[in-house]
Amino acid sequence: DSGVTQTPKHLITATGQRVTLRCSPRSGDLSVYWYQQSLDQGLQFLIQYYNGEERAKGNILERFSAQQFPDLHSELNLSSLELGDSALYFCASSVDRVNTGELFFGEGSRLTVL
Amino acid sequence: AQTVTQSQPEMSVQEAETVTLSCTYDTSESDYYLFWYKQPPSRQMILVIRQEAYKQQNATENRFSVNFQKAAKSFSLKISDSQLGDAAMYFCAYRSERGSQGNLIFGKGTKLSVKP
Numbered sequence: 001d002s003g004v005t006q007t008p009k010h011l012i013t014a015t016g017q018r019v020t021l022r023c024s025p026r027s028g029d030l031s032v033y034w035y036q037q038s039l040d041q042g043l044q045f046l047i048q049y050y051n052g053e054e055r056a057k058g059n060i061l062e063r064f065s066a067q068q069f070p071d072l073h074s075e076l077n078l079s080s081l082e083l084g085d086s087a088l089y090f091c092a093s094s095v096d097r098v099n100t101g102e103l104f105f106g107e108g109s110r111l112t113v114l
Numbered sequence: 115a116q117t118v119t120q121s122q123p124e125m126s127v128q129e130a131e132t133v134t135l136s137c138t139y140d141t142s143e144s145d146y147y148l149f150w151y152k153q154p155p156s157r158q159m160i161l162v163i164r165q166e167a168y169k170q171q172n173a174t175e176n177r178f179s180v181n182f183q184k185a186a187k188s189f190s191l192k193i194s195d196s197q198l199g200d201a202a203m204y205f206c207a208y209r210s211e212r213g214s215q216g217n218l219i220f221g222k223g224t225k226l227s228v229k230p
Contacts, residue, residue, distance in 0.1 A: 108157050
């Protein structure tokens with residue numbers, strides 16, 4: 001158990017809909033990262049938050065947004081969903097006062113868009 | 115920008131034998147971290163081993179060891195005495211030590227099969 005909790009584990013929805021994925025980092029970790037894993041694109045970095053503020057952006061679509069709340073949990077919002085958004089979405093966390101050490105991953109949220 | 119390349123999409127090993135997974139990376143930085151993560155069918159990303167670039171000694175964790183060649187920008191993973199539970203996707207990952215961006219950059223992965 002990594003200590004990172006993601007909900008829901010599975011989600012099936014239709015094109016055009018909006019979903020929210022939730023992540024609770026390990027106790028004491030200030031940084032949260034979101035990754036998308038699809039069959040053809042591998043693990044793609046989406047966005048990082050550090051102590052409530054956006055720190056880095058990767059290949060995140062404009063239809064997607066995220067935030068980190070004062071209690072450090074994070075939400076990834078995916079809107080106007082398309083078939084190609086079907087993927088496994090991972091959240092990871094780390095302490096990150098400086099960039100040392102590994103990231104700890106949750107079990108992922110499997111999104112299926114029909 | 116940094117990149118990570120895993121040139122072996124699939125590998126196979128006999129149980130109890132040794133297998134080596136390859137990884138190369140490209141960076142202009144001198145301070146960074148390298149990792150191998152394992153992703154079994156359960157989907158969980160599990161850290162296998164880590165290497166700090168400033169350390170010359172290769173990291174070892176039980177049956178897992180790395181061959182870190184900094185000048186060649188190579189970071190291979192050796193699995194000794196392979197077990198059925200080692201069957202998984204293995205991802206090589208890079209993390210910069212400096213700067214505001216601390217995310218991992220992953221290779222495409224190597225699928226390892228273990229034959230009984």
